[in-house]
Amino acid sequence: MNEQEKTLYAAKAAVLKALAHPTRLWMAEQLAGGEKCVCEFVNAVDFDFSTISKHLAVLKQAGIVEDEKRGKQVFYRLKVPCVLQFIGCVEAVLKANLRQSCSTAGK
Amino acid sequence: MNEQEKTLYAAKAAVLKALAHPTRLWMAEQLAGGEKCVCEFVNAVDFDFSTISKHLAVLKQAGIVEDEKRGKQVFYRLKVPCVLQFIGCVEAVLKANLRQSCSTAGK
DNA sequence: ATCATGCTTGGCATGATAGCCAAACGACCG
DNA sequence: CGGTCGTTTGGCTATCATGCCAAGCATGAT
Numbered sequence: 001m002n003e004q005e006k007t008l009y010a011a012k013a014a015v016l017k018a019l020a021h022p023t024r025l026w027m028a029e030q031l032a033g034g035e036k037c038v039c040e041f042v043n044a045v046d047f048d049f050s051t052i053s054k055h056l057a058v059l060k061q062a063g064i065v066e067d068e069k070r071g072k073q074v075f076y077r078l079k080v081p082c083v084l085q086f087i088g089c090v091e092a093v094l095k096a097n098l099r100q101s102c103s104t105a106g107k
Numbered sequence: 108m109n110e111q112e113k114t115l116y117a118a119k120a121a122v123l124k125a126l127a128h129p130t131r132l133w134m135a136e137q138l139a140g141g142e143k144c145v146c147e148f149v150n151a152v153d154f155d156f157s158t159i160s161k162h163l164a165v166l167k168q169a170g171i172v173e174d175e176k177r178g179k180q181v182f183y184r185l186k187v188p189c190v191l192q193f194i195g196c197v198e199a200v201l202k203a204n205l206r207q208s209c210s211t212a213g214k
Numbered sequence: 215a216t217c218a219t220g221c222t223t224g225g226c227a228t229g230a231t232a233g234c235c236a237a238a239c240g241a242c243c244g
Numbered sequence: 245c246g247g248t249c250g251t252t253t254g255g256c257t258a259t260c261a262t263g264c265c266a267a268g269c270a271t272g273a274t
Contacts, residue, residue, distance in 0.1 A: 001133060001151060001152050005133075006129065009129040009130075009132055009133045010129045011201055012129075012132055012194070012197045012198070012201065013126075013127050013128050013129045013131075013132050014127075015197045015200050015201065016123055016126050016127035016132065016193070016197060017124070017127035017128075019120075019123050019127075020120050020121075020123035020124035020126075020127040021120050021124075021231090021232085022113065022116040022117045022119075022120045023116075023232095024120075025116055025119055025120050025123065026108060026112075026116045037250085037251095038250070038251060038252095039249095039250065039251085042250095044108060045108050047233075047234095048233070048234060048235080049250080049251070049252090050233085050234075050235080050236095050251085050252075050253080051232075051233055051234075052251095053250095053251060053252055053253090054232085054233085054252085054253090055232090057252080057253095062200070063200050063201070063203055063204040063207070064200060069240090069241090069251090071241070071242075071250090072240085072241055072242065072248095072249060072250050072251080073249095073250060073251085074250075074251060074252090079200075079203065080196065080199055080200045080203055082195075082196040082199055083196060083200070085192055085193075085196050086123070086192075086193050086196065087119070088189075089187065089189040089190060089192050089193065090119045090122045090123060091119070092187055092189055093122050093169070093170050093171060093186075093187045093190070094118055094119065094122065094170070096170055096186065096187055097170040100170070128261090128262090144220085144221095145220070145221060145222095146219095146220065146221085149220095154263075154264095155263065155264060155265080156220080156221070156222090157221085157222075157223080157263080157264075157265080157266095158262075158263055158264075159221095160220095160221060160222055160223090161222085161223090161262085161263085162262095164222080164223095176221090176270090176271090178220090178271070178272070179219060179220050179221080179270080179271050179272065180219095180220065180221085181220075181221060181222090
């Protein structure tokens with residue numbers, strides 16, 4: 001792996017890393033249904049306003065969402081919707097894991 | 108978000124997290140071309156044997172790869188190939204980021 | 215049996231993340 | 245103006261991740 005490849009993989013991994021957190025993944029999925037303001041997220045989960053805000057900043061920095069201020073509120077929306085393609089596959093992995101642990105447990 | 112959902116998102120995020128590291132992502136992509144033994148990875152990147160081994164253990168634990176010992180060597184292969192669907196989208200995000208930073212720089 | 219090879223595990227130092235609180239900030243309201 | 249609301253930022257601590265080294269453990273060769 002040369003330097004250029006290293007940089008590329010670091011960049012790709014950074015995008016995945018942004019989604020690799022329960023709260024952030026959840027927010028990304030929520031945004032699939034349309035834009036939401038920060039307060040909507042805060043109301044739905046029991047986390048500090050600042051915590052949610054920072055998570056959204058991570059997603060924004062990764063280029064996954066974009067924000068727009070309207071009045072007092074800031075709305076976030078998905079910038080690259082294909083991000084949600086992931087989920088199907090992630091769920092496939094989970095199912096495979098489950099199947100395996102069940103069959104193992106059954107023995 | 109209730110308890111059950113929290114658990115689900117934690118599980119999904121854990122899978123993504125396993126891939127959210129440059130070396131691990133690179134190895135997963137390498138495995139798309141067929142199984143490889145640990146030593147092949149070690150030779151290709153300048154990391155300690157133990158480091159590579161631990162990364163592979165993370166991927167295995169997440170259910171993304173599976174291993175098989177044959178003789179002295181251990182071979183790893185992708186367990187859920189759709190994992191590589193991700194990559195296309197991740198690259199789309201990177202391209203979008205690039206376009207934006209270019210157009211910003213151009214002003 | 216002894217040894218070398220391929221790999222995993224334990225342990226440690228270092229750095230990154232997550233969440234909370236407090237403070238700052240900008241937009242609107244009176 | 246001064247206040248309030250929605251949000252971001254700074255700062256702190258606790259927890260987790262990464263990579264190296266050294267040691268351990270199988271497997272196959274001598």
